[in-house]
Amino acid sequence: MSTILVLTDFTIKDNHAAYYALNLASIAKANILLCNVYPQNQSRVHQSEFVDQIYDSLEKQSKSDLSELAGRLQQSLYTVNDGSFKPTIQQCSIGGNLMVAVNELIAEQGILMAVIAAHSKDDFFAWVNTDHASQIIDSINCPVLVLPYQAPFGGFRKIVFASDLERYNPEIFDRLFNIGNLFDSEITITHIGEAVLGEPTEKYILKRHVEGGSAQIKSVKVRYLGIQNKSVTAGLEWLVEQANIDLMVLIHRKRNVFQKLFQKSVTKRLAEQLKTPMLVFPANLKGTTVKVA
Template sequence: MKKILVPVDFSPTAENAANYATDLAYNIGARLELFHVFQLPVVSPVAASLVWPSEEYKQMEDDAKKALEKLLHEVEKKYEATDHDYSLKPELYVKFVRGEVDDEVYKYFTECKMNLVIMGLNSASKFSKILVGSNARKMIERSIPLLLIPEGYPFKKPKKIAFATDFSHTDIPVLCALAEFAKPFNADILIMHTSHPASIGYKQKAEEFLNRVSDRVNYKNIYHRHVNSEQVKDGLDWIVENGQIDMLVMVHRKQGFFYRLFNGSYTLTMSDHIQIPLLVLPPEHRIPM
């Protein structure tokens, strides 16, 4: 059985991500774990001599454990209130640990052989800022399958999934894994590349890549679309706004397409545009999601 991990901090955004994950788990037959990392309070160096009261610390920890159990019950209650066949309800569990969020999530993900991490994105902050300085950004750097859910976005079965590519050969196994994710929904996978059509070698690269896809990816609902744009960010904005897609998929490759997008000369702020889930995958990802 596939296993989905959902880090939660008890915010409305995290609760929404948990509800989304529950519906997704139902559709793909997965086990779901709500995961809370209890972090030690940050003490300013100026106040380094101060000691955090052990009683207050213990109370905070107990409150967090209770909040985790409460969230589990709320997710289950919302699930029961839907039209789902409750006999097919996904397995739901909770896990409480101490430490740093990205460290503990990565450790648990790898040790327990999870398939996917689902986290919420808070639209109160700019998307670029979220990625640069938050747990989401840290998790992307961990190079594990990560599905980011915008605040308030309800689950709906994806009908069209856009896969942004630079025609790298390492994207082929990623597409194979993505095809397995898309099959339960019979969703279309739209392979999109954005560049100026007069780019040197574009036609040959596209043909070679699509031929490899045809040979190696066992899925019939795959299409290709070129987006005419000299700037990657403009091409992505266009496909999100006009492509009628339900999910955007990108490969996080350091010094590659995704890395340049968020760390290089591009200053893309997606929060005003991307109101759909963003699935970030590591290069050559082969694990079914």
């Protein structure tokens, strides 16, 4: 059975993301793994007893907060007696490097996706949270669902996939259309550029993305929409406002040092001002496709 990994630092936004993930897991028939990664003393030099006590306290607090959150999520399952699937809720408290810990979990378990909360750049703790979100988006080897605070869960009936049309990774589309099939979604493949593509090119794009996939892909409603705009970010923002979509999907590619110095990626700029849930696939996603119910 697949698992949804929920990364949390126990903020109110992270707690909302955990409840959202629980609703998603109930429909996807997936289990929940709550994970908190806390700082750990990495120095080989002997530290004072006071420093050791600080790290011990962080570990105890992490485990305590995880148990409390898991208990509240479990209680919410008991209040609904509609015969729906009840996810198993597990906990994982890890000391050390965030990305090392997360990618080890992904390698060991059948992770459908990781779920994190979006944190506004105006947040008091934005310097911490934005950095963590950037690390996750850049380095994780599974899809990442980024959630705006207070976004209600109502399924993903309208999904927009923003494509640069450069490279094609069939596993990404297997996973995306698998989710679309689960929610009976309408998936719109869109490309934003200075020129609108002609009809023959649009038909080729749909053929490339759909006909090369599995039967699961072919059962999902798919269409193409070209958007003329010099700014990819502005084009996507316009689409979100006009189309009333439930999920924005992007593929994130790592950038070189020069690009990192002078501009943020489209994915990260959108995450800072997110109003709609955003599912981010790593461009080099590898491994066996994780199936949902």
